[in-house]
Amino acid sequence: QVQLVESGGGLVQAGGSLRLSCAASGSIFSINAMGWYRQAPGKQRELVAAITSGGSTNYADSVKGRFTISRDNAKNTVYLQMNSLKPEDTAVYYCNANVKGLGWSYDYWGQGTQVTVSS
Numbered sequence: 001q002v003q004l005v006e007s008g009g010g011l012v013q014a015g016g017s018l019r020l021s022c023a024a025s026g027s028i029f030s031i032n033a034m035g036w037y038r039q040a041p042g043k044q045r046e047l048v049a050a051i052t053s054g055g056s057t058n059y060a061d062s063v064k065g066r067f068t069i070s071r072d073n074a075k076n077t078v079y080l081q082m083n084s085l086k087p088e089d090t091a092v093y094y095c096n097a098n099v100k101g102l103g104w105s106y107d108y109w110g111q112g113t114q115v116t117v118s119s
Helices: none
Strands: 002-007 010-013 018-026 030-039 046-051 057-059 067-072 077-082 091-100 105-109 113-118
Touching: 002 091, 002 105, 018 030, 018 091, 018 113, 030 067, 030 077, 046 067, 046 077, 057 067, 077 091
Parallel strands: 010 113
Antiparallel strands: 002 018, 018 077, 030 046, 030 091, 046 057, 067 077, 091 105, 091 113
16 A cells, blocks of 8 residues: 655745645555646646656646756655745645556555645
């Protein structure tokens, strides 16, 4: 079994910063891509940022230049540094990891952490 545990969400004023963390634990042989998604009320879940095991990154246009994704492979942890936050960044943020075991791989999700940006 694999668990993803997120932390770091909260309430912040526009222009402020937050750092999200997501640690994977359990029966993990290796982790391929890890990423952050978000879902605002009444909207579909969308990709915010992703990072491969080799460190290649991909960002949604709406967060480029403001958010930075990184990972610590030794700790099976992915981070999302969010700067210059805007009210439209308000959403539940979910961590995702494509985990490899012996002969299998599967996408796991965290429980979500609320990020609220006040104007």
